[in-house]
Amino acid sequence: MIVEAVMLQVKQGMEEEYEEAFRQASEIISSMKGYISHELQRCMEVKGKYLLLVKWETLEDHTFGFRESNEYQQWKNLLHHFYDPFPTVEHFEKVRLSY
Structure with missing residues (x-):
């Protein structure tokens, strides 16, 4: 899992x-192969x-399944015009810790 x-501005x-459009876009992303879950959090300090x-x-x-799909084009049309600056997407994997 990744x-x-x-970080979105x-x-x-x-x-x-934006939050209403994101509710609509949530249906798109949650239908994709390999999707597990998502959450959107609002910053308390920065509007x-x-x-x-x-x-x-x-x-x-x-990167391939979602980003190269027709569904991504719908996602993009719903959300991308809200961002300034355009965000950087990063991917993380869990660090396995042994005690």
Whole structure:
């Protein structure tokens, strides 16, 4: 499993509209192969700042399966116009710790 982590900055005054669009977009991403879960968190200190965490079975499920799909085009049309600056997407894997 991998975690996609994205820090998002939504244009000022568009937060409510963004959250509604994200609710719609959630249906798209949750239908994709390899999708496990996702959550959107609103920053308490900075207005318009959000953290998106998406769990995927594999990196390829996100980078190829989702990003190269027709569903991604719908996702993009719903959400990308809200961001300024455009976010950087990073992927993380769990560090195995032995005690």
